[in-house]
Each structure stands twice: as structure tokens, then as C-alpha cells.
Amino acid sequence: MTTQPLRGAQMFRAALDRTARLVIKIGSNQLVDPANGLPRANIFESLAADIAALRQRGAKCVLVTSGAVAFGRHRLGLPMCRALALDEKQAAAAVGQLLLAEAWARAFSQHDILTGQALLCPEDTEHPVRLRNASNTFERLFQLGVLPLVNENDTVATEELRYGDNDCLAARLTSLVRAEGLILLSDIDGLYTKDPSVSPDASPIEHVPFSALAGLDCGGPPRAGGPGTGGMASKLDAARIAVASGCWAVIARASDRPLGAPRQTMRLTFFAPDAAIANAGRI
Template sequence: MDTPALASHRFAPAQCPRLVVKIGSSLLVAEDGSVRRDWLAGLIAEIAGRHEAGQKIVIVASGAVALGAKLLGFERSSRNSLDYAQAAAAAGQIALSQSWVELLGKRGLTAAQMLLTLGDLEDRRRYLNASATLDRLLQLGAVPVINENDSVATEGIRFGDNDRLAARIGQAGAVGGVILLSDVDGLYTANPNDDPEAEFVDTVATIDERIVRMAGGASTMGTGGMVSKIEAAKIATSAGIPLAIVSGHCDRPLTTFAEGGKGTVFVAEGTVTAREAWLAGRLTAAGTILVDAGAAQALRQGNSLLPAGATGLRGAFDRGDVIDIEDENGAVIARGLSEYDTDSAARIIGKKSGELEDILGYAPRSSLVHRDHMVLL
């Protein structure tokens, strides 16, 4: 495993030509609803320095709702109402954009805004379009500033936090690393506010149940917290992208981290294809196929999912839809593209290959999910 110093070097310009930096709401917007311009100017100075060193930076930044609420005179309690929050986001986003344009411009950099919804990255065609736009902006030397389009996103069809959005943008932008600047300095074995014996975790090689249990607590202004950061780390590392959680409560947080400052690094080893990364990082699936222990083991060995190993299904899906594959313990172990729609799949689960043609009335496809269209989780 990397030492903490070596792990932080993974995000340096020489090792990481493209970097996503996510900025939490509580860092960007003060409690009174104003932009923390002095802090932001310091961060942009760091970004400019990295840009000169050859590193392309993508910014994922929230705070529009908090800023817009002040501009429109909303009470804090109004933010819990979806229509008020959307109105606040519409007003706040313009103000935030002005700050980015002005402060980046002073450093000779061009800001380019991208507002995305969950569907833009879950739908394969729209994902590829967003990816192409992001790639071209970076090639042109612009600094993309990305946020969820809170003014139109609704509950149930939104990211809900910018941690996971940052990780998905990392996939779409083919970046070498993701840094989450937060109001916490990393992962602890327990909540340090509640447990004085909680130990800091500087490097995570594998995100297992033990790591997941360590997560807890939420930011005072954002909608994330450590749970969403762990989920973001899963998305990033599944695509071979290391992710770091770093405190933003200092004037030059990127430099502080690079020079040995505190931060938790989730290490990613190996590589996957762009299509596999997109599948693994999805936050939604049309349905679920349940499998027995034998099928689960076969999948881990690189085999396709055959009907004989399936024990049940949930949801409604068509052929080509993304579905999850769940083992006997209720864990999602793989994700892929279904070879059948719900009705046909329901008729053949648990059946042997030789029985399928008689059941369906036509020459069947051999698998429910083919290994070439599947990724293990």
C-alpha cells in the first residue's frame, strides 16, 4: 500500500494530467449566504498554478441554493421546499457563475459552465455527449465548472450530492484523480466528534463493509456527508481513478495536501474500459436479477449469467436496459445489459439452456446478461 505522501503524489500534475476538484457548499458559501471570495481566490491561484504545470482542472461546485436563498430573501426553513430550492438555485447559479468567471479571468483562465442532471449521465447517449463536450473544453484550455442542475432536477431523479457527481464527471472526463474538498479532513474509524479514540484513516486500498461502517455524519450545509463520499470513492475507484477526501478549511488546500497535509486517499488499481466504468458508476438500474451461490461464483470467474443460475427478478426492463445482479445475501455483485425483457426473463429463470427454445418459441440468446456487457462490482 502507498504511504500517505506517495498516495497524495498521485494527484500531482506529472502523475495526473486531468483532475476533478469538488468544492463543498460550506467551503464556497458562508453561513450568511455570501460567497467566500478570499478563500475562493486562493484556490483559483492554486488551480492556475496547476494549469501552468500542465494539469487540466475540472471543478464541481455546489452552493447555488444557499447563495440564491440569500439573494431572494428566503428563510432557511424554505430550503426544504423543492420549489423554493429550485428557485433559489436558479438565482444563485448566476451569481456563482459570475464569481467563477471573474476570479478565473484574473488568472487568465476561461470558465465554462456545465449544468447536468442525473439523466445526462445515466443515459448512455447523453453521457457520451457530455463526455465529448467536457473533453473538448479541456483540450481548449477552459476550466469547466460543473454543478447539478438544481433548478430543474426533482427528487428521485437527481444526484442529491456533488460527491457522486464529481466521481461520475471523473469517469466522463477520463481524469487521473478526484479530490473532494470538504469540511472534514478525511475518514476516521468512528465519528471523531463522538469518539475521542477515533483513528484517522490515511489510505484505503479496498472499500469493504468495514470501511462503509466507518462512514457517518453530514455537512451542515451540503446534502452529502461521509456516506456520500464513500459512495463517490466506489464510483471513482471502479473506473481506476483514485479519490481523496481533503479538508478545505485552509487558505491553499490543494497545496497543503500536496505537501503532506492530512487527507484520506482511496487507491485505485488496474484499468477498465470506458463502457465498464459507465456501467459500474451508474446510480440507477431498471431492474434486478437474483442469482444463487453457484451463479455468483461463475460471474466472479468471468462467465455470463445463464438462466439456470437465476432465482428471481424485480422491476420492469426491456432488452438492452441496465440491470443489477444480486446474490443470495442481497449484495449487488454485478451490473450489465439485459439480453431479455422482463416477461421473457421471468419465463426462463431457473431453466436449463436446452429448455429455452421450447419455452420461448424461438431460438434464444444463451445468457440473461452476457459477460461482454457486464461489470463486476
């Protein structure tokens, strides 16, 4: 890894240090071992420790966590190697939500942090009355010192009525909780000009200004064989949603622990917000 400071990492650290509210999203590919469907305990523990440190300095955090369907299908004995029918996915989510919440509660209990679960559907962030109710709930959780764990309500969601993936859900949440930063934790260290797994000449993109985001098109679908449903294209869409409202965004590799000790040599992609909105009070 390079030892020279990287622009994206420098901008991220500067933004993170002055941010009071954060939405952090982590996907199934980081939390679940696709070979056996079991949780990766080291990821749960390290992210819990890093979020605990952010809360210690006063930041209010929301954790958007995937993994319920993956955990549930393993417990139910549903094969990891095939797509699930809708009713199978809903049943797996019903079982997996409990397992996922328990795994996070166990990890955060090591830092005396109480967690609470919020399962959302698109209407909860789009219908005015439900939006207000959801916002009030998050505010009260913040006041009580509870860390909200958020996931889409996959037990009742259908293909026609859902966010599509938790990247989009996390982006929508930034406005609901008045967050100043969105952190998308992935299995790749940011955005590239091409898919680096198949294109050796792919170049990393460290910084994307707001003016360049609309025309950027270098995302890709989810990697085959993994439990995740997102992909780089969905993260790029989420970044667009967030920065348009004045919220900065970052795509970083979860295993690099970008929320941990400051490292200006870390590879990641920083998306700068709409300056006009940001200067009006978002950051």
C-alpha cells in the same frame, strides 16, 4: 500538526504529480458562510490559484462546485435555518447559479482563466447519446483552454430524479472526462474511524486500498446547520465509484489547500484505485 511524513499525503502527492486529468469537487459548507449566506472569498481565491498552478503544468481540471441554492436563498431572502420546499429550492438554484458562476469567473479571471458552466442531470452521464454529447463538450472546452464549472441542474431536478449530491456527480464525471484523480474537498481532513466531532477516540484513516473499500462503513450524514447536502457517507460512496474504474480519490480539508505546495505532513485520506484497471491505462 505532526511533522512526520504521512502515508496518505505521500501517496497523494505522488499520484497528483503524474496525473493529467482531475475532477475537483468542493461543497457548499466550504464556499458559503452559513451565518449570512455570503461567499467565502478566501476559499474562492485560494482554490482558483491552486487550480491555475495545476493547469500551468499541463493538467486538465474540472471543478464540480456546490453553492447555488445557498447563494440563491440568501439573495431571495429565504431563511437559512429551515429546509426549503422543492419549488423554493429550484427558484433559489435559478438565481444562485448566476451568482456562483460569477464568483468563480471573478476568482479565475485573476489568472486569465476563462470558465464555462455545465449543469447536468443523471441522464447526461447514463444515457449513451447524452453521455457522448457531454463528453464531446468537455473535450472541446479542454481544447479551448476553458475550465468547466459543473453543478447539478437543481432548477429542474426533483428528489426522484437527481444525483443526490455533488459527490456522486463528481465521481460519475471521472469516467466521462477520463480523469485519473478525484479530489473531494471537505471541512474535515479526511476519513476517521468515527465522527471526530463527537468521538474523542476517533482515529484518522490515511490510506484505503481498493481491496478494503467495499466493506468500509464509517461515513456520516451532513453536519446540522450547514448549507451542504452531502456528508462523509456520500464522499465514501463517491470514492467507491471512482476507484472501481481505476481512478484514485482523496478526501481532504479545503482550508488546508491540498492542491497547493506539496506537504507530506498534511492529514487526508487517499483511496487507491483498482490496480488491474489502473495498470491498463487509467493512471
